[in-house]
Amino acid sequence: MVSNIKCTVEECQYNESDLCQASTIKVQAGMQDHVISTSHDTACRTFTPKTNLS
Numbered sequence: 057m058v059s060n061i062k063c064t065v066e067e068c069q070y071n072e073s074d075l076c077q078a079s080t081i082k083v084q085a086g087m088q089d090h091v092i093s094t095s096h097d098t099a100c101r102t103f104t105p106k107t108n109l110s
């Protein structure tokens with residue numbers, strides 16, 4: 057399956073050629089009790105750091 061979810065976080069293990077390869081993703085509010093009005097107010101909870109940064 058090819059992902060169409062773009063990701064520019066180079067440190068994430070699911071990022072391959074700027075596309076997210078995670079089987080599922082979870083996005084939530086970046087701050088609790090905060091009204092979300094822009095994408096900057098959200099955070100990817102699927103992020104897992106790469107073990108080998110090259």
